[in-house]
Amino acid sequence: MASRKKVSELQRPLWLLTPGGLLMTLIILIPLLLAIWISFIDLDQYTLRRWVEAPFIGIGNYVESFESGLPKSIWLSVSFAVLSTAVTVPIGIAAALVTQNAYRGRALVRAVFLIPYVLPSFVVASVWRTMLQPDGIVNETLGLGSTLWLSGSNSYWTLVLVEIWAAWPFIYLMALAGLQSVDNEVHEASAVDGTTWWPKLTRVILPYLRGPVLLACLLATLNHINNFTLPFVLFGAPAPDDVNVMPMLVYVTSFQGLRFGLSAAMAVLSLVLIAIPLYAYLRAVRLDVDK
Amino acid sequence: MRFGRAIALTGATVLVAALTACGGGDDEGGGGAGKTLNVLIGANTQYPEEFAAWQKSISEKFKAQTGAEVKFEQFASANDELTKIQTSVVAGSGPDVYAVGTTFTPTAYSTGAFVKLGDEEWKKLGGKEKFVPATLGISGPDEQNQVGIPWVSRPFVMAYNTELLKAAGIDKPATTWDELTAQAKQLTKGDQYGLAIAYKDNFDPWKFVWGMSTQAGNPLVDGKTAKLQDPTVKKAYETYFGWLTTDKVVDPAAIGWTNPQAVAAFAKGKTGYFALTTATAVNSLDSGAVKGKWAFTLLPTVPPGATSRPGNGVEAASILSGDNLLVADYSKNKDLAFEYVKLVTDQEVQLDYYKKFGNLPANAAALETLKSDPKLAPLTEAAQKSVATPFTGAWADIQLALTNVAVQTLPDLAKGPVSAATLDTRIAEAQKKAQSSLDRAK
Structure with a gap:
């Protein structure tokens, strides 16, 4: 038995993976290894030209990362991402439920719900930036005087608000997909049992959404953490301290400070720091294992 | 494997x-x-x-x-x-x-x-x-x-509204920063403001600070030493922020403006001076209400608080x-x-x-x-x-540090004049960044 299994394992057509493997190596593996290498050398505009000879400084860049604001940026990024996800989930699910049953104009409502999602991030940020000017339409409508939304501590909440506005349709789409997969028999059975809407929603329907929505949470959180366009267009660089999220810090270090080694170290560190909870989470919800 | x-x-x-x-x-x-x-x-x-x-x-x-x-x-x-x-x-x-x-x-x-x-x-x-x-x-x-x-x-210059200046009885545009502030005060009344400044621009702030400091004899970099904690730099920031907070000669909304927004504001014809612009703004100005009523003039070349340039000061009209x-x-x-x-x-x-x-x-x-x-x-x-701004590979960082002082100070400006202590802390931070970048320069 054991030997037969071994033979069949050997006979698996692994070579079919070659094109994919090649692409993965080219697009992910080699750049990743390069980034890790760069994070150990003192690469800046002075050494760029002979980058192979740039001095190896071990963990020097990593130590400096911690002294140049990376911990705060990580905290800002993570809290911003978790907060955005936490708020978008109930909105997304509610929106999916609203468009589940057929009614006149449902197609229109569904289309409207997708508008924030299909707009390019750059457009979303530019429009919000204009609306949130000190003498802009938001302050004028709400009678807030000249409240500053794009500077100081308010900027953090602006970032969260705009991200929520732009990102909730993703949860909505995933939840909608989950709702569609609920069998008709389930609806019939609950009708036969005479279930009222609230128990039906919480005990019957929502459990169906658990899988897709959890996956959506994971993807959405990662998207929030990686979002560079939104803070960059909303606030510009240098960004106010309260929205100096990880992508902004890495960008400024790399492309304005020209410290490529330091920024590579920051990028690698953030990758590791995100990977740890991500791994734990994936194990916990068992998204990475076959059922 | x-x-x-x-x-x-x-x-x-x-x-x-x-x-x-x-x-x-x-x-x-x-x-x-x-x-x-x-x-x-x-x-x-x-x-x-x-x-x-x-x-x-x-x-x-x-x-x-x-x-x-x-x-x-x-x-x-x-x-x-x-x-x-x-x-x-x-x-x-x-x-x-x-x-x-x-x-x-x-x-x-x-x-x-x-x-x-x-x-x-x-x-x-x-x-x-x-x-x-x-x-x-x-x-x-x-x-x-x-x-x-x-x-x-x-090159950078100022644009001014010829009609507004004439109406205020100003026959010659300002040539010192103090004169500019005084004229701006004269020009500010009702819905009209003396100056248009792009406080939230990512580049404008450092140009003012560098210009005023250089005119006062401090070009910000001396060999391998950053000189941001010099009194000339603080004076420059105080003057620049002061237009909004103490002199009140700038539209309060300017705290959110980038340079193109300031151009647009000046083009409406309700502002005396637009303090930092260049030849490429001509079309925008000519398509606004200010058409035919504006002219360029040199930026002031006498540092704030002075009536003539000190001996070591440089006549820096523009970067x-x-x-x-x-x-x-x-x-x-x-x-x-x-x-x-x-x-x-x-x-x-x-x-x-x-x-x-x-x-x-x-x-x-x-x-x-x-x-x-x-x-x-x-x-x-x-x-x-x-x-010319100092020729060093560290300049990009210094420019960024100078702008960052303005970026982080904006929320304070909305509340009123920024305290000397806050400004000192922010300038000290900029000095640290500038110096560490200069130390790395080869």
């Missing part, structure tokens, strides 16, 4: 092959015919069609002169250009000629990837004396180590602003590259470029012909009185 290694090896081979293919654009050998010169140039978003036409006419001229083609490649932002320089520098192949902004020239110089200009190179270009002397100020750290060939200049041309060290077409640079810095081409795009010539004779136009006189004067 062996399989994995084979994949990795194949991947690396493909990568190398791809890189070689990318670098294959360079032609080798002598003579112009059949060769292609690659020029990297900033995209012109204001006049894209005219810019394409200009490129075409230059290509034709160049072909007639040398037999070689010019291929223009455009970049959208300074970051695009930086990425291009990075990859070209690492790969040792790419554009032959780069057009780079003046303040970016020290950074480009520090990569060591560009041809240093000796007597022979200058001769090929038609001599150093062909250029406006001030424009050579940011070509290199010293006369022996120049890489940048001045191409166009965009040295514009574009330089750099020839890549790795280029296999250096002779062609210099011929191209000569062509676009010649009087006729420079004047044509000015007419199309409003960038002032770096060519001295060309600039001279524009002096007779009274409307342009302040611009040509500013071009001649422009002063």
Whole structure:
């Protein structure tokens, strides 16, 4: 038995993976290894030209990362991402439920719900930036005087608000997909049992959404953490301290400070720091294992 | 495992092959015919069609002169250009000629990837004396180590509303910063403001601070030492923030403005001065309510709190602003590259470029012909009185640190004047960043 299994394992057509493997190596593996290498050398505009000879400084860049604001940026990024996800989930699910049953104009409502999602991030940020000017339409409508939304501590909440506005349709789409997969028999059975809407929603329907929505949470959180366009267009660089999220810090270090080694170290560190909870989470919800 | 290694090896081979293919654009050998010169140039978003036409006419001229083609490649932002320089520098192949902004020239110089200009190179270009002397100020750290060939200049000036000034009984625009503040106070009444300032711009703030400090005798960098904690810098920030908080001569909404927003505000015709602008704003101004009622004038050159410039102060009317041309060290077409640079810095081409795009010539004779136009006189004067920002690879960081002081202070300004202690802390932080960057400079 054991030997037969071994033979069949050997006979698996692994070579079919070659094109994919090649692409993965080219697009992910080699750049990743390069980034890790760069994070150990003192690469800046002075050494760029002979980058192979740039001095190896071990963990020097990593130590400096911690002294140049990376911990705060990580905290800002993570809290911003978790907060955005936490708020978008109930909105997304509610929106999916609203468009589940057929009614006149449902197609229109569904289309409207997708508008924030299909707009390019750059457009979303530019429009919000204009609306949130000190003498802009938001302050004028709400009678807030000249409240500053794009500077100081308010900027953090602006970032969260705009991200929520732009990102909730993703949860909505995933939840909608989950709702569609609920069998008709389930609806019939609950009708036969005479279930009222609230128990039906919480005990019957929502459990169906658990899988897709959890996956959506994971993807959405990662998207929030990686979002560079939104803070960059909303606030510009240098960004106010309260929205100096990880992508902004890495960008400024790399492309304005020209410290490529330091920024590579920051990028690698953030990758590791995100990977740890991500791994734990994936194990916990068992998204990475076959059922 | 062996399989994995084979994949990795194949991947690396493909990568190398791809890189070689990318670098294959360079032609080798002598003579112009059949060769292609690659020029990297900033995209012109204001006049894209005219810019394409200009490129075409230059290509034709160049072909007639040398037999070689010019291929223009455009970049959208300074970051695009930086990425291009990075990859070209690492790969040792790419554009032959780069057009780079003046303040970016020290950074480009520090990569060591560009041809240093000796007597022979200058001769090929038609001599150093062909250029406006001030424009050579940011070509290199010293006369022996120049890489940048001045191409166009965009000196900064002030725009003022001639009618509002006249109505307020001001017969001559301000020439000192104190005078400017006083006139702005006179001009501020009702819905009318004395000054338009772009407080949230990512570049404007450092230009004010550098200008005022330099005029007071502190160019911010002394050899390898950053001098941001000098009283002149604090005075500059206080003056700059004070217009909004203590003098109240600026629209409170200016706290959220970038430079184009400030242009738009001034163009409405309800503001006395627009303190930092350049020739490229002409069209925006002429399409606003202010059309026919505005003029350019030099920025003040006497530091705040003074009635005359101190002995060590510099008459810095503007940062040295514009574009330089750099020839890549790795280029296999250096002779062609210099011929191209000569062509676009010649009087006729420079004047044509000015007419199309409003960038002032770096060519001295060309600039001279524009002096007779009274409307342009302040611009040509500013071009001649422009002063280079310190030539160090650390300048990008210093500029960023100076702007950051303004960015972080904006929320305080909304509440009123910023306290001396807060300002000191922020300047100290900027000083630390600037110094650490200077310590790394080679």
